[in-house]
Amino acid sequence: MPISSLPRLEPRLLTELGSFVGSSNVLTASTDLLAYDCDGTTLEKLPPSAVVFVSHTRQVSEIVQWCARNKISYTARGAGTGLSGGALTLDGGILIELSRMNRILSVDTRSGLAVVEPGLVNVHLTRAVSEEGYYFAPDPSSQAACTLGGNVAENSGGPHTLKYGVTTNHILGLTVVLPSGEIVEVGGECRGTPGYDLIGLFVGSEGTLGIVTRITVRLMRAPQTTRTLLLSFSSTLDASLAVSAIIAQGIIPAALEMMDRLVCEAVEKKLSLGIPEGTEAVLLVEIDGFEAGQDDLVSRIETIGSAHDALQVRAARNDAERSDLWRARKGAFGAIGSISPSYYTHDGVIPRSKLPEVLARIDEIVAEEGLRVANVFHAGDGNLHPLLLFDEREADQIVRAHRAGEAILRLCVEVGGSLTGEHGIGFEKIGAMSWLFDEATLSVMHGVRLALNPDQLCNPGKAVPSPASCREVRRVFGSKRYA
Amino acid sequence: MHENEFVPGSEEELSSLLARFSRDGRPVLPVGGGSHLHVGVTPDPCWARVSLASMTGLVFHEAQDLVASFRAGTRLDEVQEVLGKRKQRLPLDPAHGPSTLGGCLGVDHSGILSHRFGTLRDLVLGMTVVLADGRIIRVGGRVVKNVAGYDLSKIMIGSLGTLGMMTEVIVKVVPEAETEAMFVRGFEDISEAWETALRINGDQLEPSSLFVAGAEAARAVCAREVPGKAFVFMGATGVTAFVSGHERHLNQDHAGTGRWVRIEAEEARDVTKRLPPFFSQGSPLSIRFGCRTGLLGEALSRFGQDSGWVVQPGSGTGWLRLVSYDLLSDLRSWLEGNGGYAVVWKGPENLRTEEIWGTSRDDVNVMRSLKKALDPRRILSPGRFVGGI
Numbered sequence: 001m002p003i004s005s006l007p008r009l010e011p012r013l014l015t016e017l018g019s020f021v022g023s024s025n026v027l028t029a030s031t032d033l034l035a036y037d038c039d040g041t042t043l044e045k046l047p048p049s050a051v052v053f054v055s056h057t058r059q060v061s062e063i064v065q066w067c068a069r070n071k072i073s074y075t076a077r078g079a080g081t082g083l084s085g086g087a088l089t090l091d092g093g094i095l096i097e098l099s100r101m102n103r104i105l106s107v108d109t110r111s112g113l114a115v116v117e118p119g120l121v122n123v124h125l126t127r128a129v130s131e132e133g134y135y136f137a138p139d140p141s142s143q144a145a146c147t148l149g150g151n152v153a154e155n156s157g158g159p160h161t162l163k164y165g166v167t168t169n170h171i172l173g174l175t176v177v178l179p180s181g182e183i184v185e186v187g188g189e190c191r192g193t194p195g196y197d198l199i200g201l202f203v204g205s206e207g208t209l210g211i212v213t214r215i216t217v218r219l220m221r222a223p224q225t226t227r228t229l230l231l232s233f234s235s236t237l238d239a240s241l242a243v244s245a246i247i248a249q250g251i252i253p254a255a256l257e258m259m260d261r262l263v264c265e266a267v268e269k270k271l272s273l274g275i276p277e278g279t280e281a282v283l284l285v286e287i288d289g290f291e292a293g294q295d296d297l298v299s300r301i302e303t304i305g306s307a308h309d310a311l312q313v314r315a316a317r318n319d320a321e322r323s324d325l326w327r328a329r330k331g332a333f334g335a336i337g338s339i340s341p342s343y344y345t346h347d348g349v350i351p352r353s354k355l356p357e358v359l360a361r362i363d364e365i366v367a368e369e370g371l372r373v374a375n376v377f378h379a380g381d382g383n384l385h386p387l388l389l390f391d392e393r394e395a396d397q398i399v400r401a402h403r404a405g406e407a408i409l410r411l412c413v414e415v416g417g418s419l420t421g422e423h424g425i426g427f428e429k430i431g432a433m434s435w436l437f438d439e440a441t442l443s444v445m446h447g448v449r450l451a452l453n454p455d456q457l458c459n460p461g462k463a464v465p466s467p468a469s470c471r472e473v474r475r476v477f478g479s480k481r482y483a
Numbered sequence: 484m485h486e487n488e489f490v491p492g493s494e495e496e497l498s499s500l501l502a503r504f505s506r507d508g509r510p511v512l513p514v515g516g517g518s519h520l521h522v523g524v525t526p527d528p529c530w531a532r533v534s535l536a537s538m539t540g541l542v543f544h545e546a547q548d549l550v551a552s553f554r555a556g557t558r559l560d561e562v563q564e565v566l567g568k569r570k571q572r573l574p575l576d577p578a579h580g581p582s583t584l585g586g587c588l589g590v591d592h593s594g595i596l597s598h599r600f601g602t603l604r605d606l607v608l609g610m611t612v613v614l615a616d617g618r619i620i621r622v623g624g625r626v627v628k629n630v631a632g633y634d635l636s637k638i639m640i641g642s643l644g645t646l647g648m649m650t651e652v653i654v655k656v657v658p659e660a661e662t663e664a665m666f667v668r669g670f671e672d673i674s675e676a677w678e679t680a681l682r683i684n685g686d687q688l689e690p691s692s693l694f695v696a697g698a699e700a701a702r703a704v705c706a707r708e709v710p711g712k713a714f715v716f717m718g719a720t721g722v723t724a725f726v727s728g729h730e731r732h733l734n735q736d737h738a739g740t741g742r743w744v745r746i747e748a749e750e751a752r753d754v755t756k757r758l759p760p761f762f763s764q765g766s767p768l769s770i771r772f773g774c775r776t777g778l779l780g781e782a783l784s785r786f787g788q789d790s791g792w793v794v795q796p797g798s799g800t801g802w803l804r805l806v807s808y809d810l811l812s813d814l815r816s817w818l819e820g821n822g823g824y825a826v827v828w829k830g831p832e833n834l835r836t837e838e839i840w841g842t843s844r845d846d847v848n849v850m851r852s853l854k855k856a857l858d859p860r861r862i863l864s865p866g867r868f869v870g871g872i
C-alpha cells in the first residue's frame with residue numbers, strides 16, 4: 001500500500017490515545033504501521049491507523065470506551081501468527097497490542113490451574129510449569145510464538161488435541177473487556193459456574209465479542225510415558241486407510257499426524273530422518289499417558305501398519321529421536337519454503353473415514369489447476385492442511401491456487417465437514433460461511449454478535465458475516481501463505 | 484399428561500408452535516423426560532408445556548468416525564442401547580429413569596465420567612435448535628474439530644431451555660472399553676480421603692472417574708461393605724493391562740495401611756448410575772457446588788459433617804445433601820467468598836432466584852443480552868434461570 005494512502009488518525013485523537021498509555025506506547029509512523037499490516041496471512045495487507053501497546057486491563061477498557069465515543073474500530077493482536085486474517089484492521093481501525101501483557105500471575109498445580117495474561121506465549125506457560133510436572137495441553141505448531149490470547153480467540157488446536165482437546169477444553173475463566181468497556185469475569189476457577197457457558201461462547205469468537213485480558217487455564221499432568229512411531233507407506237491411500245483403521249479400532253492416540261511425500265522430502269533435507277525410498281506418506285503416531293497397556297496399543301498400531309503394507313514401522317528409541325520427529329512435523333510448514341517460492345494453505349475438516357476419498361479428490365483438483373500440493377495435517381481428527389504450492393510472481397498461479405483452495409473447501413463441506421478446524425474464519429473465509437450455515441443460523445450468529453458488540457467496532461468483518469455486507473462477500477478468500 | 488401439553492412431531496411443527504406462542508407472548512416450558520424439572524426456579528404450572536417425547540430416535544451413527552446423532556427426545560438408556568449395538572457408547576453416566584438426551588443437555592447433567600471424557604459441552608459437536616420465534620438453526624457440525632462461526636451449542640447446554648429448544652444433537656462417542664472397573668477405598672478421616680484423592684489427581688494415572696464420597700452417599704451407591712467415614716472411588720477403563728496397571732499402582736502408591744477393593748464392570752456402572760438419583764429423587768435439598776480444587780478439602784472439613792456428599796478433584800465440583808435450608812447461607816457465603824459457587828439442585832418449591840442460583844455475578848448482564856437476542860419476548864421458561872432470566 002502506498003504510504004500516502006495509509007489510514008490516519010487526527011492529531012487530537014492521537015494525543016488522547018497517548019494519554020491512556022503514554023505517547024511512547026502508541027505507534028503512528030508509517031514505517032511502524034507497515035510492520036503491522038498483516039498476520040500469518042501475508043498476502044493481504046491492511047495497516048492500522050495506530051498501534052497501542054497496553055499493559056493492563058483498565059487501560060484496555062479506557063481505550064475501548066474511547067473507541068466507542070469516537071466511533072473508531074479496533075482489533076486485538078497477540079503475536080500476529082493467525083492464519084485467517086483475524087488480526088488485520090479492515091477499515092482503518094487501531095490495533096490493541098497485547099504482547100506486553102505477558103505475565104504468569106499465579107500457578108496452582110494442586111488445583112491444576114494457572115492464571116495468565118493474554119500476551120503470554122503458549123510454550124512459555126508449559127516451560128514455566130514443566131519442572132513441577134505439568135503442561136498446557138493445546139500445542140499449535142506455532143506455539144513458540146503465538147499467544148494464549150490468540151489461542152483463546154481462535155480456539156486453537158495442535159497435534160495433541162486429538163486426545164486432549166482444543167483450547168476451549170482447557171479454559172476455566174476469562175476476564176473480558178466488553179465492547180461497552182465494561183470488565184467482566186466469566187467462568188471461574190472450577191467447572192460448572194452457574195449460568196450460560198460464556199467461556200464456550202467467547203473462546204473461538206475471534207476477538208469479535210471483546211478483548212480478553214486475563215485467562216485461567218487448566219494445567220495437565222505430564223504423561224508418565226510417551227511412545228512415538230513413524231509409519232511409512234508407499235501410497236497415501238494406504239496411509240489414510242491406516243488412519244481410519246486406528247480410529248475405528250477405538251484407539252485414540254495422543255497425536256496422529258500425516259505428512260506426504262513432498263513434505264517428507266522437504267523435512268528430510270533438513271533433518272535426515274531416514275525415511276525409506278518410495279515413501280509416499282508417513283504417519284506420526286504418538287501414544288502417551290499411563291504406561292500400563294501401552295505395549296498393547298503400540299503392537300496394535302504396528303499390526304494395522306503391516307496390514308496396510310507399511311514400508312517401515314519405526315519407534316523413536318529415545319527422547320532425541322522423538323524430538324527430531326516432532327521437529328520435522330512442527331517445522332514442516334517452514335521446510336516447504338525450501339521447495340516452493342510461495343504456498344497457500346487451508347484448514348478444512350472432514351469426517352475421518354472420508355480421508356482416502358478426499359485426499360484423492362484433492363490431488364485431482366490440484367492437478368487440474370496445474371499446481372502441486374503438499375499435505376501435512378492432523379489426520380486423526382480429519383483436519384486437513386493442504387499446502388498449495390505456487391509462484392506468486394506469476395499472477396495466473398495465484399488465481400489458480402485460489403480456485404483450487406476454494407474447490408477443496410467446497411469438497412470438505414460437501415462430505416459433511418467444515419471450513420476450518422483451528423485457524424478460524426477471520427475475514428479470509430467469511431464469504432464461504434454460507435456454504436456451511438443457512439441464512440437463519442447466520443442471522444442468529446450475527447444477532448449474538450450485535451448483542452455484545454452493537455456498534456460493531458470490535459474487530460469488524462471477521463468470523464461471522466453481517467447479512468448485508470458486500471465487502472465481505474467479495475472477499476471469499478484473501479491470499480494466504482506463511483513463511 | 485399436563486393439560487397444557489403439546490407434543491410436536493417434527494421441527495417444523497415445533498417451529499410453528501413456538502412462533503405462535505411468541506406472537507401471543509405465552510410462556511412455554513420445554514420438557515424432556517420431566518425428571519429434572521426441579522432444577523432452577525419452579526416453573527409456573529399454567530405455562531404451556533412443550534414436550535419432545537415424539538421427537539426420538541437415532542438420526543445417524545457413523546461408527547467409523549465415532550460420531551452419532553439423535554433426536555433430543557431420545558431417552559438416554561435408548562441412546563446407549565443403540566450405540567451398544569456397535570460396541571460404542573456415549574461416555575455419560577447412565578442417567579436414571581426417563582431422562583432424555585435433550586433433558587440432560589438442558590440441565591447439563593454430565594456426572595462423574597466427566598473426569599476423563601469431559602462434560603456435555605466437550606462431547607457435543609453440533610445441534611439443531613428451534614428458537615422462540617420459530618427459526619430453526621443448525622450450529623456446529625458433525626466433525627470432531629470445527630471452529631467455523633460462534634459455537635452456540637455451548638450456550639444452549641445447561642440453559643434450562645431458556646434460549647431455544649434443542650431438537651437434534653450430534654455427539655462424540657467412544658468405543659466400549661475392553662475392561663472397565665472401579666476401585667474404592669475407605670478412610671476414617673475425611674481429610675485423609677481428600678488428600679489421597681488429590682494425590683491421585685496429581686499422579687500420572689488416567690482414571691475415567693475420580694471422586695470422594697461421604698459415608699451416606701457411598702453406601703447409597705455402592706453395595707460393598709467397605710468400612711470408613713469417607714471413600715475414594717476411582718474408575719479405570721481401557722485395555723485390560725491398563726486397568727490392572729491402575730489397580731497395581733493404587734495398591735503400591737496410594738494404599739497406606741488400607742486396601743483398594745475392585746468392583747467389576749456391571750457393578751461399577753451401577754455406582755455411577757445411582758449417584759444422580761441420590762441427589763435428585765432421593766433428596767429434599769441438594770446443592771451443586773464448586774471452587775478451586777485446592778480449596779475443596781477445606782470446604783469439606785467445614786461443611787461435610789453430614790455424610791451425603793461427593794466431590795471431584797478433577798473439576799473442583801461436588802454435590803451435597805443438606806439436612807436444613809439454614810445451612811445453605813454459610814456454605815454459600817464461604818464458597819462465594821472463595822471464588823466458588825453453590826446452586827440449589829433440588830430444593831423446596833418456593834425458593835427465589837437468588838436463593839437458588841446464589842449472588843449474581845457481573846457476567847449476568849452478558850447472559851441477559853444473549854437472552855434478549857434469542858428470546859426477546861421471554862417466552863421460554865421465563866424466570867427459571869440465573870439472574871431471573
Ligand SMILES: Cc1cc2nc3c(=O)[nH]c(=O)nc-3n(C[C@H](O)[C@H](O)[C@H](O)COP(=O)(O)OP(=O)(O)OC[C@H]3O[C@@H](n4cnc5c(N)ncnc54)[C@H](O)[C@@H]3O)c2cc1C
Nearest residue numbers: 078079080081082086141147149150151153157207212422
Ligand atoms: C507456522 C504456523 C503454524 C501454525 N500452527 C497452528 C496449529 O497447529 N494449530 C492452530 O490452531 N493454529 C496454528 N497456527 C495459527 C495461529 O498460530 C493461531 O491461530 C494462534 O492462536 C494465533 O495466536 P496469535 O497470538 O498469533 O494471535 P493473532 O494472530 O495476533 O490474533 C488472532 C486473532 O485473535 C484475536 N486476539 C488476539 N488476542 C486477543 C485477546 N487477548 N482478546 C481477544 N482477541 C484476541 C485477534 O484479534 C485475531 O482475531 C499456526 C500459524 C503459523 C504461522
